[in-house]
Amino acid sequence: MKARVHITLKTGVLDPQGKAIAHALGNLGFAGVGDVRQGKFIEIDLAETDRDKARDAVTAMCEKLLANTVIENYTVELGE
Amino acid sequence: MKARVHITLKTGVLDPQGKAIAHALGNLGFAGVGDVRQGKFIEIDLAETDRDKARDAVTAMCEKLLANTVIENYTVELGE
Amino acid sequence: MKASVIVFPGSNCDRDVQVALTDSMGRPPEMVWHGDSELPAADLIVLPGGFSYGDYLRSGAMAANSPVMREVVDRAQKGVPVLGICNGFQTLTETGLLPGVLMRNANLKFVCKDVTVRVETSQTVFTCGYEAGQTVRIPIAHHDGNYYADDDLLDRLEGEGRVAFRYTDPEGAETEAANPNGSARNIAGVFNESKTVLGLMPHPERLADPALGGSDGKALFDGLVEALG
Amino acid sequence: MSASAAEHEGRITPALVAEHGFTDGEYRKILEILGREPNLTELGIYSVMWSEHCSYKSSKTWLRKLPTEAPWVIQGPGENAGVVDIGDGLACVFKMESHNHPSFIEPYQGAATGVGGILRDVFTMGARPVANLNALRFGSPDHPKTRHLVAGVVAGIGGYGNCVGIPTVAGEVNFHPAYNGNILVNAMTVGVAAKDRIFYSAAAGVGNPVVYVGAKTGRDGIHGATMASAEFAEDSEEKRPTVQVGDPFTEKLLLEACLELMATDAIVAIQDMGAAGLTSSSVEMSSKGGVGIALDLDKVPVRETGMTPYEIMLSESQERMLMVLRPGREDTARRVFEKWELDFAVIGEITDTGRLVLRAGGAVVADLEVEPLVANAPEYDRPWTPSPPRAEVQAADVPAPGDPADALLTLLASPDLCSRRWVWEQYDHMVMADTVVRPGADAAVVRIHGSRRGLAVTTDCTPRYCVADPVQGGRQAVAEAWRNLTALGARPLAVTDNMNFGNPERPPVMGQFAGCIEGMAEACRTLDFPVVSGNVSFYNETNGQGILPTPAIGGVGLIDDIETIPATGFQAPDEAILLIGDGHGWLGASLFLRELRGREDGAPPPVDLDAERRAGDLVRGLVRDGLVSACHDLSDGGLYVALAEMVIAGQTGARIEAQPEIPLHAWLFGEDQGRYLLATARPEAVLEAARAVKVNARQIGRTWDGERGERPLTAPGARPISQKELRDTHERWLPQYMERP
Numbered sequence A, B: 001m002k003a004r005v006h007i008t009l010k011t012g013v014l015d016p017q018g019k020a021i022a023h024a025l026g027n028l029g030f031a032g033v034g035d036v037r038q039g040k041f042i043e044i045d046l047a048e049t050d051r052d053k054a055r056d057a058v059t060a061m062c063e064k065l066l067a068n069t070v071i072e073n074y075t076v077e078l079g080e
Numbered sequence C: 001m002k003a004s005v006i007v008f009p010g011s012n013c014d015r016d017v018q019v020a021l022t023d024s025m026g027r028p029p030e031m032v033w034h035g036d037s038e039l040p041a042a043d044l045i046v047l048p049g050g051f052s053y054g055d056y057l058r059s060g061a062m063a064a065n066s067p068v069m070r071e072v073v074d075r076a077q078k079g080v081p082v083l084g085i086c087n088g089f090q091t092l093t094e095t096g097l098l099p100g101v102l103m104r105n106a107n108l109k110f111v112c113k114d115v116t117v118r119v120e121t122s123q124t125v126f127t128c129g130y131e132a133g134q135t136v137r138i139p140i141a142h143h144d145g146n147y148y149a150d151d152d153l154l155d156r157l158e159g160e161g162r163v164a165f166r167y168t169d170p171e172g173a174e175t176e177a178a179n180p181n182g183s184a185r186n187i188a189g190v191f192n193e194s195k196t197v198l199g200l201m202p203h204p205e206r207l208a209d210p211a212l213g214g215s216d217g218k219a220l221f222d223g224l225v226e227a228l229g
Numbered sequence D: 001m002s003a004s005a006a007e008h009e010g011r012i013t014p015a016l017v018a019e020h021g022f023t024d025g026e027y028r029k030i031l032e033i034l035g036r037e038p039n040l041t042e043l044g045i046y047s048v049m050w051s052e053h054c055s056y057k058s059s060k061t062w063l064r065k066l067p068t069e070a071p072w073v074i075q076g077p078g079e080n081a082g083v084v085d086i087g088d089g090l091a092c093v094f095k096m097e098s099h100n101h102p103s104f105i106e107p108y109q110g111a112a113t114g115v116g117g118i119l120r121d122v123f124t125m126g127a128r129p130v131a132n133l134n135a136l137r138f139g140s141p142d143h144p145k146t147r148h149l150v151a152g153v154v155a156g157i158g159g160y161g162n163c164v165g166i167p168t169v170a171g172e173v174n175f176h177p178a179y180n181g182n183i184l185v186n187a188m189t190v191g192v193a194a195k196d197r198i199f200y201s202a203a204a205g206v207g208n209p210v211v212y213v214g215a216k217t218g219r220d221g222i223h224g225a226t227m228a229s230a231e232f233a234e235d236s237e238e239k240r241p242t243v244q245v246g247d248p249f250t251e252k253l254l255l256e257a258c259l260e261l262m263a264t265d266a267i268v269a270i271q272d273m274g275a276a277g278l279t280s281s282s283v284e285m286s287s288k289g290g291v292g293i294a295l296d297l298d299k300v301p302v303r304e305t306g307m308t309p310y311e312i313m314l315s316e317s318q319e320r321m322l323m324v325l326r327p328g329r330e331d332t333a334r335r336v337f338e339k340w341e342l343d344f345a346v347i348g349e350i351t352d353t354g355r356l357v358l359r360a361g362g363a364v365v366a367d368l369e370v371e372p373l374v375a376n377a378p379e380y381d382r383p384w385t386p387s388p389p390r391a392e393v394q395a396a397d398v399p400a401p402g403d404p405a406d407a408l409l410t411l412l413a414s415p416d417l418c419s420r421r422w423v424w425e426q427y428d429h430m431v432m433a434d435t436v437v438r439p440g441a442d443a444a445v446v447r448i449h450g451s452r453r454g455l456a457v458t459t460d461c462t463p464r465y466c467v468a469d470p471v472q473g474g475r476q477a478v479a480e481a482w483r484n485l486t487a488l489g490a491r492p493l494a495v496t497d498n499m500n501f502g503n504p505e506r507p508p509v510m511g512q513f514a515g516c517i518e519g520m521a522e523a524c525r526t527l528d529f530p531v532v533s534g535n536v537s538f539y540n541e542t543n544g545q546g547i548l549p550t551p552a553i554g555g556v557g558l559i560d561d562i563e564t565i566p567a568t569g570f571q572a573p574d575e576a577i578l579l580i581g582d583g584h585g586w587l588g589a590s591l592f593l594r595e596l597r598g599r600e601d602g603a604p605p606p607v608d609l610d611a612e613r614r615a616g617d618l619v620r621g622l623v624r625d626g627l628v629s630a631c632h633d634l635s636d637g638g639l640y641v642a643l644a645e646m647v648i649a650g651q652t653g654a655r656i657e658a659q660p661e662i663p664l665h666a667w668l669f670g671e672d673q674g675r676y677l678l679a680t681a682r683p684e685a686v687l688e689a690a691r692a693v694k695v696n697a698r699q700i701g702r703t704w705d706g707e708r709g710e711r712p713l714t715a716p717g718a719r720p721i722s723q724k725e726l727r728d729t730h731e732r733w734l735p736q737y738m739e740r741p
């Protein structure tokens, strides 16, 4: 099974990367670009076939390693 | 309008971060973890309200800056 | 010889390379702010190390898109020698002037230390101060120095003699232990097709003065002065 | 009153007062000063200004005991950083500061923003930072959190300093279970400025514009206690106070922009926005200048919508500065900041009212007299009890090891003594191309750019001595920094300190603080090594379990000619190895006792400051006279460890032939203070110089390559150990610990 994890900064946390990207897009002449936020997108191949178990495992991975829960949120989606 | 961009490494391209994550997950005792790939997830607030124009603009941003198309693929989704 | 050093917001080895160049050239290079509209005529253009634009998004990506780089690419295509050190190398790959990409170091950590590199050819303006096969000690300091290209491209680079430097042990052997960042085939620096553009991760300007503990880097700048007059 | 402030009018409840950390007495004092109830914004401002962090209310009386003057001191404590004269029209500007708690919560960002903050303290004064240092204390290596914290803190320090492009050249790392719940992250920055171009924070000039530059203000790190009160905002989940995230790229731009503007005559006063952001910067600038200040909060660049005056004043967003400009220089300044793509806003002006007046939405949202905010801040003479003295440990009561070589190898591979290479290789320690002595020596040296002179820098503290005897520990921390500078031939100039302690409301903790200060003051006085800046971090305590008293000392010294710096390692065979200083074999509170005998008891080695001074002055003179090829001071682990370190760092081995008059293990591992090891080709000259100043010196052996070129260390009663074995052992522990699965 494939899991897709999105990791994003919590609201209010400064995102220097996003800020710099927004700035660079402006310099490149793209008009009307407001806030830009950069997060991570992680795809994981799992041997697990049970969806509930897979979700639990990936959630645990996020809590333990993938996300920095002090400043980041995460969401887990499972593929087929 | 909000655009969501996923940037992922092309198949076959070395992914040191993904590899390190897979390794670390193994060390943490997560069994059955296969390939892990790390990509970027970028959210952009756009002033543009026309969906076609917005899509074209974000595609251009990806081509010019957001993705390194030698090694990366990108997808653009538009929100409401 | 006249040299220009391009300074981006976040460059931080611009002064270091300025000092090394001044020492070899006998006069200072011109420091060119990225926003300046005119790129002065020069025999050599240098892109220094550092964290241009914070290295956000991808190292060198935003610098590669800055207006001055259009001019740099243009000059490079006309044959003006361009040297990219560390962040400068990353920027050159992002512009496409040099092939391949510099990925995150294999162990994901920033690394700052002296490494040994083997000079692969002395037949270029950049390396004529060295002997081919010579090993030299030069520091590295980077987070994204893991050179990646697919096998076809790597074969081609090797076939065309476009690998400039490789990480080796002090005896010149390309070992895994000597590879500080996971680079493909221990590559530390590459040339463009005409060998007038060089990108390398090591910082020759950091060991170009005996007071700093060595001067193996100095031959690169001396060689440039020799070759470019 | 703006809508949000008005909302809270008349609602300063006892709970709100308590949440802001006030005692009843403190709050009564505020009511007295104001003659009315404060509004919420005003309460917030008072809480910040009267916090331990800003007011030094528990430490002030004690800090006054530290000597702060010397002919070369240009600015002592009280400004953003201390300043000393280093000749040639230049000044050295430096300070150390803690970021302990944030680094425990979020190690990467906590440590990174700690570096950012201390860098700003130094460049605010007009100095270009030239070196960063970091003094780190972690819990037991066995504690489940330790590895994660070490990894994050080191990456954060590197991530910030590397990007800004300031070399991180020295520091220290200790591990002890007392830090399990409270790690220490102390960051120090050293900068160089033109002596006649130092910038201060005292505002002046009624009508002068007050300018905000740098990053935008967000809701970062706002006073946690208050924000926790639910009625504070409807979408409180969204507004939750967050960990500050650093942006080193913006810091680099801010650094360059400030230095560029400082080259003009536009700036009257400048102050970084550190802890307590806009509040402490505006209050301190006006208080120091004896003027008033009026700010329009609507003009403050903000990153989020709907920020209240309270939030704007208390935000701890990073990479911001407040300046007072000369009239009419706004455009000059604006151009500089726009070139560097930074926010620039005129947000107010200097007034003659002596009041801090804040406006938002056209209304006055706070109006406070400045003077009492600072001058009437509480000051406590907290009760204290001295630490009970400990018994001396007699060598005869400590079993000797079978083969001392095995004990040495155990020590070299122990967490507190092993090589820190794994740490410093993650720090760019060479950028700026002036690092002439890299990490790994007694002190690091950065060349003063464009000259042959150098600044030697070090941080030192031995917390296990401080807990054993705060007075001796305080002396030793200063003396060791002085010694480390001396070992390179530097003339020690001054120190900065970072006093890390537990809860000052507990008399034994206050006793540790008082003792350390006393010892430090004595050492600073005897060694002519004044304190020019510093920082106090109290409440490093979890569940009543305090840290070891840790007065980290950052020392700076001057080297006239970098060519004369002796190596740390032995350079050539057949030189004499000399031991300078007295040794009685002091094993109390030693690493040998702890690592090999599992004991942490005993009185620590006493520090004879006069002897310390004589030995150091002798060594410095010998270095200057070119008599010394290698030099290293004796510290953790004693003589045998110091010898091993000199073999490891050098080109050759050492054969020790002296027969000690005290028990061998006490001679090899005792941690008596005030001692150095030298290698010299002219031992007679050294011995004679030592006799002349009544310093004990004796030749204990010679450098050699060994019979098979294995460059061994050979000591009496011990098997020879090859250089390779010593090196491998020394390098082993930290990478193995950090990288094991």
Ligand SMILES: Nc1ncnc2c1ncn2[C@@H]1O[C@H](COP(=O)(O)OP(=O)(O)O)[C@@H](O)[C@H]1O
Pocket: D134, D135, D136, D168, D169, D170, D171, D172, D173, D420, D423, D424, D438, D439, D440, D441, D442, D443, D444, D459, D460, D484, D635, D636
């Ligand atoms: N956190 C650190 N960052 C950089 N260098 C460090 C750090 N910790 C230790 N070092 C370096 O490692 C060496 C050994 O440290 P230490 O044992 O504390 O030295 P000493 O006993 O001479 O004070 C010194 O050169 C020191 O600067």
Ligand SMILES: [Mg+2]
Pocket: D441, D442, D443, D484, D633, D635
């Ligand atoms: Mg030392």
